[in-house]
Amino acid sequence: MNRMQAYAQLVRLPNLPSALADIFLGVLVTGSLTLPGRWPAYLLLMLASVCLYCGGMAWNDFFDLEQDRRERPDRPIPSGRITPFHAAVCAAALVTAGVILAFLAGVAQAARGEGSPVAPTVLALLLTGTIFLYDAWLKHTFVGPLGMGMCRFLNVLLGITPVAGLLWSRGLYLAIVVGLYIVGVTWLARTEARASSRRALIGAASVMLGSLLMALPLPILPLPLVPPAEASSLLFPYLLVGLGFFVGFPVVAAIRAPTPGRVQSSVKRSLMGLILLDMVLATALAGTVGLVLAVLMAPSVYLNRRKWLYAT
Numbered sequence: 001m002n003r004m005q006a007y008a009q010l011v012r013l014p015n016l017p018s019a020l021a022d023i024f025l026g027v028l029v030t031g032s033l034t035l036p037g038r039w040p041a042y043l044l045l046m047l048a049s050v051c052l053y054c055g056g057m058a059w060n061d062f063f064d065l066e067q068d069r070r071e072r073p074d075r076p077i078p079s080g081r082i083t084p085f086h087a088a089v090c091a092a093a094l095v096t097a098g099v100i101l102a103f104l105a106g107v108a109q110a111a112r113g114e115g116s117p118v119a120p121t122v123l124a125l126l127l128t129g130t131i132f133l134y135d136a137w138l139k140h141t142f143v144g145p146l147g148m149g150m151c152r153f154l155n156v157l158l159g160i161t162p163v164a165g166l167l168w169s170r171g172l173y174l175a176i177v178v179g180l181y182i183v184g185v186t187w188l189a190r191t192e193a194r195a196s197s198r199r200a201l202i203g204a205a206s207v208m209l210g211s212l213l214m215a216l217p218l219p220i221l222p223l224p225l226v227p228p229a230e231a232s233s234l235l236f237p238y239l240l241v242g243l244g245f246f247v248g249f250p251v252v253a254a255i256r257a258p259t260p261g262r263v264q265s266s267v268k269r270s271l272m273g274l275i276l277l278d279m280v281l282a283t284a285l286a287g288t289v290g291l292v293l294a295v296l297m298a299p300s301v302y303l304n305r306r307k308w309l310y311a312t
Contacts, residue, residue, distance in 0.1 A: 006081040010061055010090070011054035014303035015271055017296040019053040019155060020046055021278040022178065024293055026159025028286040029170055041109040041120075041162040048101035048124060049155055055094030056131040056151070062087045063135045071194070095131070099124045102158065109162040119161040127154040145186040145204075152274075153179030174281055177215045181277055184208030188251065189267040196258040205251050208270070212244050215277075218284040233283040233290065240280050247273040272300055 023046045032038040061068065061077050062084055069078040076082040082090075102124035103117075110117035130151050138147035153175045160171030184207030187200065219232035233239075250266040275296050282290025 002081065006076040007090070010058050010076045010082060010087060011094075012057045014300055015057075016050055016053060017300040018271060018274040018278075019049045021275045021293055021296050022152070022155045023049050023159035024296070025156065025174065025278040025282050026162070026171070028282040028290055028293070029174065030160065030163040031286070032163065033289065033292075037112055038109065038114070038162055041105040042159075044101050044105035044108060045120065045158060045162070048098045048105065048120075049158060051094045051098035051101060052124065052127055052131065052155075055091045055098060055128075056135065058087050058091035058094065059132060059135040060139075062091060095128045099128060105162065114163060116161070120158060123154055123158045123161060127151060127158065130154060144190065145183045145207075148186040149179040149181075149183035152182040170285060173218070173221065174285075177211050177218075177281065178274070178277060180214065181208055181211035181274065184211065185267065185270045185274070188254075188263070188270060192260060192263045192267055194260060196254070196260075196263050198255055198258050201251070201255045201258055201263070205248075205255065208247065208251070209244070212240060212277075215240060215281060215284065218281065231287050232285065233288045235288065235291075236280065236284045239276075239283060243273060243276050243280055246276065268304060272297065272304065275300060 023042065026045075027033055027038075027042050030038075032042060061075060065077050065084060068075045073079060077084055077087055099121065102120040106117040106120040109120075130147060134144065134147035134151060138144050156175035156178045157171050160174075184204045187204035187207060191197070191200070216237065219236060247270050250262070250269045254262040254266040275293065279290055279293035282293055284290075
């Protein structure tokens with residue numbers, strides 16, 4: 001159990017539903033929920049996204065070993081429960097599996113005469129490269145948040161690839177909204193293990209707010225192949241405001257008193273809010289059926305409450 005616990009901590013198990021939410025957003029906005037023929041490709045993409053996310057988290061701890069020894073000595077690698085070598089092997093195996101699964105998803109959908117067999121593989125390779133660059137170098141530079149935002153941007157696009165023609169219309173706009181949100185969350189988390197700068201937290205909060213404001217006109221934007229405005233749920237604007245309050249309250253508390261505990265709490269809430277953001281975006285373009293994404297909150301909340309796991 002201790003070894004399983006260590007690997008669950010290494011890959012940030014409580015955050016996995018957020019990776020699935022990005023792909024399921026693609027299911028909903030492409031109208032694939034009621035089309036069984038598309039499900040093999042989407043199931044493969046969900047597994048690919050999970051593998052790529054877990055591999056990225058393992059790489060993160062591998063490259064952060066010296067910093068974690070100072071600031072987070074209880075994490076799996078600095079505590080000695082997992083060796084750096086095994087963490088690196090785990091990361092490499094996971095991202096390789098993710099690319100292979102994405103390739104198989106492309107093949108499955110191309111066999112139906114839809115989508116491109118190349119697009120999922122290319123996006124998975126781009127995502128792998130971006131994850132590696134972020135963990136190994138970018139995260140310690142001023143462009144670190146942009147690197148993480150790009151990772152999430154590519155993950156959302158991955159969920160659109162099974163349907164031809166949608167990649168650069170609704171997929172691109174949705175990916176920008178989600179990616180911008182993650183830029184803010186990553187900026188928020190940069191100094192979560194120590195006292196944070198109030199000015200930096202305000203900047204991060206502003207970016208997150210900007211992403212929500214960017215989502216507001218989604219139902220009326222003249223994007224090609226997006227359903228007409230009447231397909232949007234009447235709940236959409238209210239859900240968007242509710243999400244703002246859900247994420248905003250702990251962020252404001254952290255700004256008022258930028259202690260590690262408060263900042264970490266705001267980061268956890270913001271990461272959980274990513275699932276809700278995907279849900280809200282789905283209601284803007286796919287209608288009330290988008291609320292089904294809220295189901296992914298249950299495992300995220302449960303795992304976040306387990307004392308032996310952590311999300312950040």
